[in-house]
Amino acid sequence: MALRITVxxxxxxxxxxxxxxxxxxxxxxxxxxxxxxxxxxxTGRVPMYEPGLExxxxxxxxxxxxxxGRLRFTTSWEEVGDFGDxxxxxxNTPQKHGEYACDMSYVDSAFESLAPHLTRPALxxxxxxxxxxxxxxxxxxxxxLAPVGADAELAWNPExxxxxxxxxxxxxxxRIVVGVESERAEKLxxxxxxxxxxxxxxxxxxDFPTAELVKTSANSFLATKISFINAMAEVCxxxxxxxxxxxxxxxxxxxxxxKFLRAGIGFGGGCLPKDIRAFMARAGxxxxxxxLTFLREVDSINMxxxxxxxxxxxxxxxxxxxxxxxxxxxxxxxxxxxxxVRDSPALNVAGQIHLQGGQVTVFDPKGMDNxxxxxxxxxxxxxxxxxxxxxxxxxxxxxxxxxRELDPAELGGAVSRRIILxxxxxxDSAVWREAGWTYRAMGRPKA
Ligand SMILES: NC(=O)c1ccc[n+]([C@@H]2O[C@H](COP(=O)([O-])OP(=O)(O)OC[C@H]3O[C@@H](n4cnc5c(N)ncnc54)[C@H](O)[C@@H]3O)[C@@H](O)[C@H]2O)c1
Ligand SMILES: O=c1ccn([C@@H]2O[C@H](COP(=O)(O)OP(=O)(O)O[C@H]3O[C@H](CO)[C@@H](O)[C@H](O)[C@H]3O)[C@@H](O)[C@H]2O)c(=O)[nH]1
Numbered sequence: 001m002a003l004r005i006t007v008x009x010x011x012x013x014x015x016x017x018x019x020x021x022x023x024x025x026x027x028x029x030x031x032x033x034x035x036x037x038x039x040x041x042x043t044g045r046v047p048m049y050e051p052g053l054e055x056x057x058x059x060x061x062x063x064x065x066x067x068x069g070r071l072r073f074t075t076s077w078e079e080v081g082d083f084g085d086x087x088x089x090x091x092n093t094p095q096k097h098g099e100y101a102c103d104m105s106y107v108d109s110a111f112e113s114l115a116p117h118l119t120r121p122a123l124x125x126x127x128x129x130x131x132x133x134x135x136x137x138x139x140x141x142x143x144x145l146a147p148v149g150a151d152a153e154l155a156w157n158p159e160x161x162x163x164x165x166x167x168x169x170x171x172x173x174x175r176i177v178v179g180v181e182s183e184r185a186e187k188l189x190x191x192x193x194x195x196x197x198x199x200x201x202x203x204x205x206x207d208f209p210t211a212e213l214v215k216t217s218a219n220s221f222l223a224t225k226i227s228f229i230n231a232m233a234e235v236c237x238x239x240x241x242x243x244x245x246x247x248x249x250x251x252x253x254x255x256x257x258x259k260f261l262r263a264g265i266g267f268g269g270g271c272l273p274k275d276i277r278a279f280m281a282r283a284g285x286x287x288x289x290x291x292l293t294f295l296r297e298v299d300s301i302n303m304x305x306x307x308x309x310x311x312x313x314x315x316x317x318x319x320x321x322x323x324x325x326x327x328x329x330x331x332x333x334x335x336x337x338x339x340x341v342r343d344s345p346a347l348n349v350a351g352q353i354h355l356q357g358g359q360v361t362v363f364d365p366k367g368m369d370n371x372x373x374x375x376x377x378x379x380x381x382x383x384x385x386x387x388x389x390x391x392x393x394x395x396x397x398x399x400x401x402x403x404r405e406l407d408p409a410e411l412g413g414a415v416s417r418r419i420i421l422x423x424x425x426x427x428d429s430a431v432w433r434e435a436g437w438t439y440r441a442m443g444r445p446k447a
Contacts, residue, residue: 081117179211233443243443322358331398
């Protein structure tokens with residue numbers, strides 16, 4: 001009989017994972033502690049913006065006309081415990097308030113709720129990003145809490161999907177990493193991922209700590225790459241060099257590669273910033289803090305980018321203060337093709353300017369609701385054109401395609417002064433300059 005799968009926590013990761021598991025042919029039950037999310041998902045609607053996810057959900061959610069009916073959602077732990085052979089834990093692991101460390105309370109709570117309700121043999125699979133050592137601790141807790149008949153076992157299977165590409169990254173992963181302690185666990189996970197494995201996705205089997213570390217080291221490497229190119233942008237600015245050309249040139253070397261070398265206002269989101277900080281905190285607890293001191297620099301280069309953009313904007317509006325100045329902001333999400341504003345560099349820059357007295361108006365194609373919730377005191381507009389109306393300077397902070405396709409001449413008619421600062425090095429400078437704009441990007445010559 002086909003495996004039955006549950007997914008605990010149906011946010012960006014869990015909702016995608018649940019829909020993908022249904023697409024791979026399994027019966028799936030998703031659980032979340034937020035009833036409104038479950039209501040939405042049960043009618044095939046997605047509580048966030050992720051390209052392709054709503055279509056995939058509607059293809060499988062039970063009760064939708066023409067669906068396979070393989071996917072259902074619930075808030076009941078009893079139902080989940082009764083249903084699943086394999087339970088994926090996908091709950092959030094944010095940064096603790098005022099600390100670098102990871103807040104494990106959501107994961108702990110999910111295990112405490114699930115374990116006593118397991119009524120059949122179960123493999124519980126952690127997917128959340130956690131500090132190394134968590135899996136061993138949670139395996140012990142699972143053994144304490146689960147009924148004997150459940151024969152419950154833990155595996156750790158970190159997730160590498162990118163927001164904006166979540167569906168295809170889940171269905172066609174570039175690797176599958178599983179931390180297991182038995183052949184049974186490995187066999188079950190090979191069955192779960194039979195589809196991607198048949199397509200050739202590499203399957204890496206490790207112990208618990210290595211699986212946990214693969215995830216945090218992968219994100220640390222990505223963050224380091226971005227901060228490296230942003231450090232080069234700082235030097236380029238001082239030396240009148242061009243970081244875009246520099247990235248292109250070093251990227252031709254296969255050992256360096258072209259990806260993740262886009263200089264600008266830096267990385268944000270619900271993963272890279274908090275994951276490198278949690279990694280440093282955990283290394284400190286393990287007495288290995290010296291090994292990761294470079295991540296402090298990666299973090300501070302990254303945070304400097306936001307401050308630098310604020311300074312460029314201040315310079316553009318006259319140098320002293322933002323008081324009485326209008327600033328049009330294009331972008332709120334931490335990256336395009338997502339509505340996620342968690343630790344968004346764009347919103348952070350907008351917020352800093354607002355707090356310094358600037359009249360900031362923000363537009364983002366998908367991130368407006370989340371931005372309004374997080375930063376209600378900023379000004380918001382319904383379009384790019386409205387956001388820049390009367391602006392003394394325009395900031396391009398999230399590189400949506402829609403912004404790249406804007407007509408500089410049309411925008412030029414709406415602003416007070418034609419100055420655009422490109423925080424993502426993504427606009428065509430020649431087109432903007434031809435339309436009479438002063439175009440300035442980060443790490444590029446002023447010209
Ligand atoms: N978002 C990504 O792109 C991504 C990619 C890879 C890994 N991750 C990791 O996956 C985890 C989840 O991230 P996310 O972005 O999906 O977070 P999220 O906040 O979007 O979703 C988490 C969900 O878990 C639910 N939840 C919280 N406590 C719960 C509990 N006790 N029981 C059941 N549900 C509970 C929340 O209501 C929420 O819907 C994190 O550890 C993150 O680091 C995220
Ligand atoms: O050259 C680049 C590439 C990215 N970014 C920024 O870096 C951040 C993160 O981008 P990206 O990694 O594409 O987004 P996430 O969806 O957060 O994905 C990361 O975090 C996930 C959660 O852990 C992992 O699963 C993914 O593999 C990892 O790429 C965004 O703010 C981007 O604007 C840059 O500034 N320059």
